[in-house]
Amino acid sequence: MTTASLSDPRAGVVAPEKQGMTSWQFWGILMVAPYLLIFALFVVYPVFYAFWLAHKPESYVHLFNDPIFIRSIFNTLAFLIIGINLKMVVALLLSGFFMNERKWVKALSVIFILPWAVPSIPTILSVRFMLNPEWGVINQLIFRLTGDDGPNWLNDPQLALFLSILMHIWKSLPFWTLILLAGRLAISNDLYEAASVDGASNLQKFRFITWPSMQQLYLTCTILSMIWTLGDFNSVYLLTGGGPADLTHVLATLGIRYLRLDQVDLSMATIVCALPIILPLVYVMMKRLSK
Amino acid sequence: MKTFFRTATNEAKLLLVGIPVLIWTLLPIYHLCLFAFSDKQSAFSGALWPKNPTLRNFEVVFGQKHYFLHLFWQQLFNSVFIAAATGALTLLVATFAAFSISRLKVKGGRTVLNMALFTYFIPAAFLAVPMYRTMGLYGLLNSQWALILAMVTIASPYAIWVLKQASDKLPAELDEAAIMDGATPMQLFRLVYIPLMLPSLVAVGTYAVLLAWNEYLYAFLLLSKDTTITLPVALGNFLAADDSPWELLMTTGLIYALPPAAMYYAVKKYMVGGLTAGAVKS
Numbered sequence: 080m081t082t083a084s085l086s087d088p089r090a091g092v093v094a095p096e097k098q099g100m101t102s103w104q105f106w107g108i109l110m111v112a113p114y115l116l117i118f119a120l121f122v123v124y125p126v127f128y129a130f131w132l133a134h135k136p137e138s139y140v141h142l143f144n145d146p147i148f149i150r151s152i153f154n155t156l157a158f159l160i161i162g163i164n165l166k167m168v169v170a171l172l173l174s175g176f177f178m179n180e181r182k183w184v185k186a187l188s189v190i191f192i193l194p195w196a197v198p199s200i201p202t203i204l205s206v207r208f209m210l211n212p213e214w215g216v217i218n219q220l221i222f223r224l225t226g227d228d229g230p231n232w233l234n235d236p237q238l239a240l241f242l243s244i245l246m247h248i249w250k251s252l253p254f255w256t257l258i259l260l261a262g263r264l265a266i267s268n269d270l271y272e273a274a275s276v277d278g279a280s281n282l283q284k285f286r287f288i289t290w291p292s293m294q295q296l297y298l299t300c301t302i303l304s305m306i307w308t309l310g311d312f313n314s315v316y317l318l319t320g321g322g323p324a325d326l327t328h329v330l331a332t333l334g335i336r337y338l339r340l341d342q343v344d345l346s347m348a349t350i351v352c353a354l355p356i357i358l359p360l361v362y363v364m365m366k367r368l369s370k
Numbered sequence: 371m372k373t374f375f376r377t378a379t380n381e382a383k384l385l386l387v388g389i390p391v392l393i394w395t396l397l398p399i400y401h402l403c404l405f406a407f408s409d410k411q412s413a414f415s416g417a418l419w420p421k422n423p424t425l426r427n428f429e430v431v432f433g434q435k436h437y438f439l440h441l442f443w444q445q446l447f448n449s450v451f452i453a454a455a456t457g458a459l460t461l462l463v464a465t466f467a468a469f470s471i472s473r474l475k476v477k478g479g480r481t482v483l484n485m486a487l488f489t490y491f492i493p494a495a496f497l498a499v500p501m502y503r504t505m506g507l508y509g510l511l512n513s514q515w516a517l518i519l520a521m522v523t524i525a526s527p528y529a530i531w532v533l534k535q536a537s538d539k540l541p542a543e544l545d546e547a548a549i550m551d552g553a554t555p556m557q558l559f560r561l562v563y564i565p566l567m568l569p570s571l572v573a574v575g576t577y578a579v580l581l582a583w584n585e586y587l588y589a590f591l592l593l594s595k596d597t598t599i600t601l602p603v604a605l606g607n608f609l610a611a612d613d614s615p616w617e618l619l620m621t622t623g624l625i626y627a628l629p630p631a632a633m634y635y636a637v638k639k640y641m642v643g644g645l646t647a648g649a650v651k652s
Binding site: 102103104106107108109110111113114115117118120121122124125126128129132173176179181183184187189190191192193194195196197198199200201202203204205206208209214215216218219220223249253303306307309310311312313316317320331334335338343346347350353357360361364365368 | 384387388391392394395396397398399401402405414415416417418462463464466467469470471474475476477479482484485486487488489491492493494495496497498499500501502503504507508519520522523526530554555556559583584586587591602605606608609616619620623624626627630631634635638
């Protein structure tokens with residue numbers, strides 16, 4: 080009797096809330112379902128399919144015997160190690176420049192974002208023609224100034240790869256500068272003022288105030304940029320097409336090259352070979368972001 | 371006098387950085403415009419400015435008066451359609467998911483979010499080939515829906531994440547008040563959530579539209595008919611010819627580059643906030 084009378088009102092309170100909760104859960108599942116469907120159909124299934132296509136050991140033997148594959152691994156590493164460090168250091172320095180309050184610096188920062196705001200295809204093709212050995216504006220300028228023919232820019236593998244890296248930097252530098260600028264703006268001005276009172280030089284201010292506060296952000300940006308750069312297809316494909324003689328491919332373009340040659344197995348195997356670079360980076364990023 | 375000199379040297383130092391930055395930034399874009407407003411002869415002569423500026427190239431492009439451009443308007447429309455559909459679908463999928471995870475606290479929401487984040491970090495170029503094969507299996511190849519669905523797949527993880535971050539910031543009292551008034555989850559979503567999330571929705575929608583508009587790799591893999599391809603694929607096809615009409619290529623490129631640039635600047639305020647919230651959280 081007492082237990083009943085005790086539990087009844089409790090049930091009366093709990094029941095509607097519980098019912099409410101289930102209805103909320105029901106709606107919750109219903110609303111997250113479209114994404115789960117997309118995820119299952121266009122991420123999970125393709126990924127498993129890719130692994131299945133890449134399961135044959137022969138593919139890897141074939142890959143590692145292909146000099147183009149070995150070359151593109153080195154190219155990819157050059158992109159990551161030289162390209163990204165160069166880009167991030169310049170972005171860090173430029174973010175300091177854009178801290179300036181002058182009107183013309185503010186105006187410049189609006190123009191500076193253009194490479195990021197415009198699609199990459201037209202600008203890459205524009206650069207491609209600028210570098211044309213005969214008709215391009217650069218070599219015609221060199222000829223007019225010195226009377227000599229300029230280099231055949233995109234026909235030299237090293238030069239062509241370096242130009243692809245520069246193309247990549249041109250495109251993504253504004254984004255990272257902006258992010259690092261946001262990081263700099265978050266540092267309290269009091270710190271700098273106190274340092275000025277103590278007679279600190281600009282270099283000391285950077286070393287003891289800016290860098291310690293920006294370190295983590297800088298590292299996050301570098302890792303993220305590495306992951307994204309691994310997938311940068313356009314800067315290489317549209318500027319050099321992987322040439323000359325397939326010597327400037329990176330892993331992202333090589334996968335597509337194999338696909339076009341109807342060697343899907345090799346294409347998938349290339350992607351699998353990129354995983355040892357990508358997965359640790361993704362793991363670190365996930366750790367950092369889910370904190 | 372001394373202070374004058376100091377400001378002058380300071381200004382000079384700044385200009386020493388500013389001028390190279392300006393040239394570096396504008397050179398490829400200036401070169402693009404230079405070609406668009408020059409006739410072929412002047413463009414190929416290495417002139418640094420158009421000797422006889424002309425709108426002839428735009429006439430040819432808009433009038434579809436060249437073999438490479440005979441479907442210009444159709445391809446422009448394809449680009450618009452695919453970008454708009456991607457934007458709308460991404461917003462729908464991502465807003466639902468973010469609302470469900472952040473406000474309805476659906477079970478396993480954290481896992482869904484991690485899955486989305488994981489997808490966001492996989493470089494899109496590596497998913498392209500598997501996606502291409504899968505679309506073939508689904509029988510979607512050469513359909514524009516293949517590209518739209520692929521773009522939604524790539525855009526929604528970041529969209530969900532940004533929207534989830536933004537909606538976590540909305541006060542919990544809102545939901546409680548809505549429940550007290552007996553609102554259903556759908557009413558809460560429509561009447562409270564959407565209006566409050568509008569700035570983030572603008573940012574995310576723009577992000578998805580620009581992603582789809584700018585996409586080259588997926589578009590050229592998934593679409594192949596002249597009547598279904600988007601403008602960037604058409605631009606890439608120019609390269610196949612030995613004697614490409616580069617002045618027309620650049621003109622089309624300029625026309626193609628203007629809408630996303632305008633859109634970016636129009637919503638820059640929201641974009642920068644959203645992007646930094648997305649990438650900076652360290």
